[in-house]
Amino acid sequence: MNDEKSKTAARAALTQYIHTKKLRRTPERYAILDKIFDIAEHFSIDMLYAALEQDGFHVSRATLYNSIQLFVDCGLLRKHQFDGKSAQYERVPGTGNHHHLICTQCGRIKEVKDVALVNMLNSRRYPTFHTAYFALYVYGLCSRCQRSNKRKKK
Amino acid sequence: MNDEKSKTAARAALTQYIHTKKLRRTPERYAILDKIFDIAEHFSIDMLYAALEQDGFHVSRATLYNSIQLFVDCGLLRKHQFDGKSAQYERVPGTGNHHHLICTQCGRIKEVKDVALVNMLNSRRYPTFHTAYFALYVYGLCSRCQRSNKRKKK
DNA sequence: TTTACTGCAAATATTTTGCAATATC
DNA sequence: GATATTGCAAAATATTTGCAGTAAA
Numbered sequence: 001m002n003d004e005k006s007k008t009a010a011r012a013a014l015t016q017y018i019h020t021k022k023l024r025r026t027p028e029r030y031a032i033l034d035k036i037f038d039i040a041e042h043f044s045i046d047m048l049y050a051a052l053e054q055d056g057f058h059v060s061r062a063t064l065y066n067s068i069q070l071f072v073d074c075g076l077l078r079k080h081q082f083d084g085k086s087a088q089y090e091r092v093p094g095t096g097n098h099h100h101l102i103c104t105q106c107g108r109i110k111e112v113k114d115v116a117l118v119n120m121l122n123s124r125r126y127p128t129f130h131t132a133y134f135a136l137y138v139y140g141l142c143s144r145c146q147r148s149n150k151r152k153k154k
Numbered sequence: 155m156n157d158e159k160s161k162t163a164a165r166a167a168l169t170q171y172i173h174t175k176k177l178r179r180t181p182e183r184y185a186i187l188d189k190i191f192d193i194a195e196h197f198s199i200d201m202l203y204a205a206l207e208q209d210g211f212h213v214s215r216a217t218l219y220n221s222i223q224l225f226v227d228c229g230l231l232r233k234h235q236f237d238g239k240s241a242q243y244e245r246v247p248g249t250g251n252h253h254h255l256i257c258t259q260c261g262r263i264k265e266v267k268d269v270a271l272v273n274m275l276n277s278r279r280y281p282t283f284h285t286a287y288f289a290l291y292v293y294g295l296c297s298r299c300q301r302s303n304k305r306k307k308k
Numbered sequence: 309t310t311t312a313c314t315g316c317a318a319a320t321a322t323t324t325t326g327c328a329a330t331a332t333c
Numbered sequence: 334g335a336t337a338t339t340g341c342a343a344a345a346t347a348t349t350t351g352c353a354g355t356a357a358a
Contacts, residue, residue, distance in 0.1 A: 024332050024337055045322085060340040065323065081235030085348090086322060101283050112280055120274050121290075126266055128297035129255050135291040136275075143282035178312055178357050199347085214315040219348065239323090240347060 006091075007037040010076055017074035028059050032067045033076070036091065042109070044086045080135070082109055097121075099136035105145040112138075160245075161191040164230050171228035182213050186221045187230070190245065196263075198240045234289070236263055251275075253289070257296035259303075264296065 010033055018025055032052070036043065039051050045064055052059060059067075068089060071077040080088045082102060097118045101110040121134050141149070164187055172179055186206070190197065193205050199218055206213060213221075222243060225231040234242045236256055251272045255264040275288050295303070 022333095022337095026332075026338065028339075058340090061322095062324080062341080063339055066338080101280060104286065110283070114278065114280075117274065117278060120271065124268065124271060124292075126255060126268075126292065129264070129292070129294055130300055131255075131292055131294040132258060133293050135293070137289045137291075138278075138280065138283070138285055139287050139289070140283055140285040146284055176312095176358095180313065180357075182314075212315090215347095216316080216349080217314055220313080 003037055007034060010037065010091075013076060014071070014074060017070075023070075028063055029067050029070065031057055032059065032064065033071065036071075036077070036089075041111075042080075042088050042090045044088055046086065078133070078135070082137075083107055097134075099134075099138065101138045101140065101142070103142035103145055104139050105141055105149075108142050108144070110142065157191055161188060164191065164245075167230060168225070168228060171224075177224075182217055183221050183224065185211055186213065186218065187225065190225075190231075190243075195265075196234075196242050196244045198242055200240065232287075232289070236291075237261055251288070253292065255292045255294065255296070257299055258293050259295055259299040262296050262298070266292075 011030060014029065014033055015025065017023075018029075032048070035048060035052055035055070035057075039047065043051075045061070045068065048068075049059075049061060049064055052064075068077065072079055072089075076092060077089045078092055080090065080100070082088055082100070098111045098113045099117075101112055103109075117136070121136070124131070165184060168183065168187055169179065171177075172183075186202070189202060189206055189209070189211075193201065197205075199215070199222065202222075203213075203215060203218055206218075222231065226233055226243075230246060231243045232246055234244065234254070236242055236254070252265045252267045253271075255266055257263075271290070275290070278285070
């Protein structure tokens with residue numbers, strides 16, 4: 001699914017959600033959603049705010065937080081707290097789940113796909129708990145930090 | 155391993171780490187570490203601060219944050235950001251990894267052990283990345299929220 | 309004696325909230 | 334017309350930082 005198509009699909013999903021929840025179709029919500037598909041897969045509120053400002057589209061931070069929460073609620077976005085600072089958001093991929101490798105030294109984040117693992121995860125059932133989705137964080141050292149550590153030891 | 159034993163082991167590990175890093179063995183560090191083993195498996199900085207105050211042992215929040223970071227660095231603690239608010243910490247279990255079921259509605263967190271899954275995770279290798287540990291978060295609805303949702307529908 | 313560590317208070321950063329004005333339904 | 338949503342500013346929350354005094358090595 002290319003970006004224009006997934007943008008259209010996301011708009012439709014939002015419209016659907018707004019309809020069922022009897023909310024309102026404001027221009028802000030659609031503009032923010034569109035922008036999310038124009039910028040990176042991962043973003044922070046601040047990145048999104050800056051990107052919108054650059055376009056000359058001004059929204060308050062309060063609206064940004066509200067809208068993002070709405071998108072999370074309707075399953076279009078996932079929230080991550082990789083570091084202790086600001087939350088990061090990512091679009092929910094239509095298919096092909098991935099997880100995150102997080103370098104404990106430099107904080108760099110890499111996405112990996114691991115089909116076998118995703119299948120295993122999807123087969124898990126926990127009594128009395130109704131699973132919606134998973135987030136797997138793998139902590140360790142990225143290649144760059146492994147190398148720089150070796151250099152230091154010499 | 156019972157609590158007194160794991161407390162002793164943790165103290166020893168801290169001493170070892172402090173020694174190799176040429177840091178200092180301050181009474182605050184050991185008192186904080188001890189307290190961590192007296193309270194819950196999971197805690198926030200605020201809970202820990204309150205618990206210490208209750209004992210009449212005063213440490214500044216700055217010292218608390220510093221010490222906790224030190225414990226994370228030496229592998230005695232893990233940091234989690236379950237919600238967007240304050241960080242939660244948990245003691246690293248000597249053996250028997252577990253993961254977390256997080257209710258997206260009420261925020262309640264439950265721990266589960268899943269040996270098969272842990273074995274699967276431990277067998278994963280990602281090129282150029284040197285894995286240290288995993289954190290798996292399972293999002294969904296807890297039994298209580300499933301029930302309360304059903305009631306609403308009626 | 310050197311300097312890592314502590315406590316305090318101020319600073320920073322992120323997110324939330326109250327409220328009046330506006331726009332959707 | 335009713336009220337959900339917006340923008341703004343202020344508030345709340347969590348964490349970090351600067352610095353002077355203290356104490357571990």
